Amino acid sequence: MKGYESEYLTQLEKNFFQAYEVAKKARSKGFDPLPTPEPIPTVDLAERVEKSVGPPGIASRIRELNALMPREEMAFKIAEEITLGRFGNKGVAA
Known part of the structure; x- marks a missing residue:
């Protein structure tokens, strides 16, 4: 820059x-x-997602996946990982 x-x-x-x-x-x-x-x-979209809807810790994973795949694919991958309980307690009501 x-x-x-x-x-x-x-x-x-x-x-x-x-x-x-x-x-x-x-x-x-x-x-x-x-x-x-x-x-x-926030500093970027990943942090905005984490602060707005969570779960805690998701921003770093979004940044990681963003470097590896298109944004649309990344969104589904993140949703899958949240569903599988990789970020917090699985099955806890919001």
Whole structure:
């Protein structure tokens, strides 16, 4: 990555977190249905999946499989692994 691209991304991230802090402060006043902003800050799709729906630990497996297969195939593989209980307790109601 070139220097100006890295600088741009750094500035973008800084501005995002400043805006996110403003949103958190506004939400803490209690006028909105939820006490925190809905977007959960994440670094990539894998982390977004884990933080949004889980299960814990799935992000690293998504990254691993993403390097090996197309995204659509990866989604089915992840679903299969969750169904087989490779991430947490099998058969526990959500």
